Amino acid sequence: MRMPLHCDVAIIGAGTAGMAAYRAASRHTDRLLLVEAAHFGTTCARVGCMPSKLLIAAAAAAHAVCEAPHFGVLAAAPVIDGRAVMQRVRSERDRFVSFVLDAVDGWPEATRLQGRARFTEPGMLDVDGQRIDAKAVVIATGSRPRIPPGWRERLGRRLIVNDDVFDWQDLPRSVAVYGAGVIGLELALALHRLGVRVRLFTRGQDVGPLTDPALQALARDLFGAALPLVLNAGTPEPQLDGDQVLIGGEHFDLLLCAAGREANLDDLGLDTLPALPRDERGRPRVDRHTGQWGTGPLFIAGDVTEDRPLLHEASDAGRIAGDNAARWPKVHRRPRRTPLGVVFSDPQIALAGASHAELTAADIAFDTGRVSFADQGRSRVMRANQGALHVYAECGTGRLLGAEMIGPAAEHLGHLLAWSVQRGDTVQDMLNCPFYHPVVEEGLRTALRQLHSDQHLPDLPLEDCLDCDTQAEAGP
Ligand SMILES: Cc1cc2nc3c(=O)[nH]c(=O)nc-3n(C[C@H](O)[C@H](O)[C@H](O)COP(=O)(O)OP(=O)(O)OC[C@H]3O[C@@H](n4cnc5c(N)ncnc54)[C@H](O)[C@@H]3O)c2cc1C
Numbered sequence: 353m354r355m356p357l358h359c360d361v362a363i364i365g366a367g368t369a370g371m372a373a374y375r376a377a378s379r380h381t382d383r384l385l386l387v388e389a390a391h392f393g394t395t396c397a398r399v400g401c402m403p404s405k406l407l408i409a410a411a412a413a414a415h416a417v418c419e420a421p422h423f424g425v426l427a428a429a430p431v432i433d434g435r436a437v438m439q440r441v442r443s444e445r446d447r448f449v450s451f452v453l454d455a456v457d458g459w460p461e462a463t464r465l466q467g468r469a470r471f472t473e474p475g476m477l478d479v480d481g482q483r484i485d486a487k488a489v490v491i492a493t494g495s496r497p498r499i500p501p502g503w504r505e506r507l508g509r510r511l512i513v514n515d516d517v518f519d520w521q522d523l524p525r526s527v528a529v530y531g532a533g534v535i536g537l538e539l540a541l542a543l544h545r546l547g548v549r550v551r552l553f554t555r556g557q558d559v560g561p562l563t564d565p566a567l568q569a570l571a572r573d574l575f576g577a578a579l580p581l582v583l584n585a586g587t588p589e590p591q592l593d594g595d596q597v598l599i600g601g602e603h604f605d606l607l608l609c610a611a612g613r614e615a616n617l618d619d620l621g622l623d624t625l626p627a628l629p630r631d632e633r634g635r636p637r638v639d640r641h642t643g644q645w646g647t648g649p650l651f652i653a654g655d656v657t658e659d660r661p662l663l664h665e666a667s668d669a670g671r672i673a674g675d676n677a678a679r680w681p682k683v684h685r686r687p688r689r690t691p692l693g694v695v696f697s698d699p700q701i702a703l704a705g706a707s708h709a710e711l712t713a714a715d716i717a718f719d720t721g722r723v724s725f726a727d728q729g730r731s732r733v734m735r736a737n738q739g740a741l742h743v744y745a746e747c748g749t750g751r752l753l754g755a756e757m758i759g760p761a762a763e764h765l766g767h768l769l770a771w772s773v774q775r776g777d778t779v780q781d782m783l784n785c786p787f788y789h790p791v792v793e794e795g796l797r798t799a800l801r802q803l804h805s806d807q808h809l810p811d812l813p814l815e816d817c818l819d820c821d822t823q824a825e826a827g828p
Pocket residue numbers: 364365366367368369370387388389390391392394395396399400401402404467468469470492493494495514535616619620653654655656661662663664666
């Protein structure tokens with residue numbers, strides 16, 4: 353039996369959250385252990401954010417060629433060299449991963465351990481036979497794709513998940529995609545634009561994360577026109593037919609399952625610990641300002657918590673958890689940022705601040721400012737004049753609460769809106785800011801002006817407000 357390793361903080365999982373936890377904890381102690389079961393390099397760099405955006409960039413290049421004739425620029429239909437597309441995706445992906453690996457390699461070797469960690473009792477872990485005795489533990493084990501029961505057994509290697517896509521040597525001829533959440537939507541659109549025969553199936557009728565019913569309906573229309581989409585498919589029963597997958601009466605080379613993700617919590621030996629608080633859906637009930645789970649020296653961060661599973665959130669949560677694990681028992685409460693989510697589809701989607709669903713569920717009285725991009729000047733110039741933006745502000749004060757949009761430049765407008773929500777701006781504060789011409793942001797100004805006029809808030813003194821009505825002063 354090997355002697356246990358003793359440390360102040362053990363971190364399980366070397367993804368974005370685990371690495372942030374390691375960096376934060378290392379400011380307090382060098383008695384650290386970072387345990388990784390599979391690959392160092394993070395989900396984001398290896399099989400998530402970065403390679404998916406590389407594939408989307410190739411799809412955008414192909415789409416631009418298809419669009420060129422609409423501008424009077426004649427171009428032949430693009431020829432997609434699938435091997436070259438995937439070569440660039442893999443080599444750029446490897447470059448991003450190498451930066452992460454360089455960071456990990458820069459940390460003392462004695463603080464890194466390869467193996468699968470499980471609790472055997474509070475503060476005690478087993479990593480493939482090596483015992484670890486830790487004063488505090490951070491769980492940062494991420495998540496994995498959810499696969500309907502029986503699909504793996506039935507379809508074998510014809511069933512794939514996002515991880516598999518980015519190791520392709522060439523593009524396949526056809527892919528059925530199941531799940532129209534963020535991953536399904538981004539990958540299905542990219543593959544479709546790269547000439548792969550795609551059909552996107554979704555269990556219900558929602559496409560992407562928009563919660564505003566009018567915008568969700570618009571998303572269904574826009575994406576239904578952009579690619580073959582089957583709504584309300586339930587949970588289909590795909591079959592293997594020769595070397596093809598048969599789903600919805602159609603054959604495909606592959607079935608890409610993008611039906612959400614499951615937290616990597618089940619194989620951690622948590623049953624050896626005193627009961628930990630969970631919500632009604634079984635998710636960890638965590639104080640997101642401390643990262644503490646329960647009352648002892650146990651912290652948890654990143655996608656494993658199923659709370660805003662995004663890169664910047666995993667990084668923030670990891671930092672808070674690692675810092676507090678090392679400070680234990682002196683736990684500090686830290687602020688969190690305003691929610692911001694972006695989908696890199698075309699058109700893009702953004703959610704900033706509180707969503708329509710959250711405002712409605714919380715029974716908050718809010719007004720909505722709306723703009724359609726169909727006739728928005730700059731959007732039309734670019735032939736990107738699709739979609740709409742809804743901005744939500746508190747009744748009575750005009751304080752900006754949140755926004756949802758599908759349309760051009762959503763990744764940028766989403767940032768402006770999230771920053772304004774976080775600052776506590778009112779609609780008037782935003783209208784007081786400069787808007788250049790001609791830019792997509794002018795669409796935001798239209799929505800804000802409509803919201804301001806609908807809210808019937810008293811005008812500010814004229815010396816404080818350039819936009820305020822001068823009628824009263826001017827007289828009849
Ligand atoms: C296809 C895709 C695209 C995405 N695109 C974006 C995007 O554009 N923008 C964005 O903000 N977010 C995006 N995300 C989400 C983002 O990648 C995640 O939020 C982030 O990577 C989560 O980091 P994490 O540290 O929680 O988990 P991970 O990075 O997954 O790290 C968890 C680690 O824990 C390890 N582990 C698990 N169990 C154990 C164990 N028992 N012992 C030891 N180690 C263990 C795993 O091997 C893994 O390395 C995307 C995700 C996917 C899948």
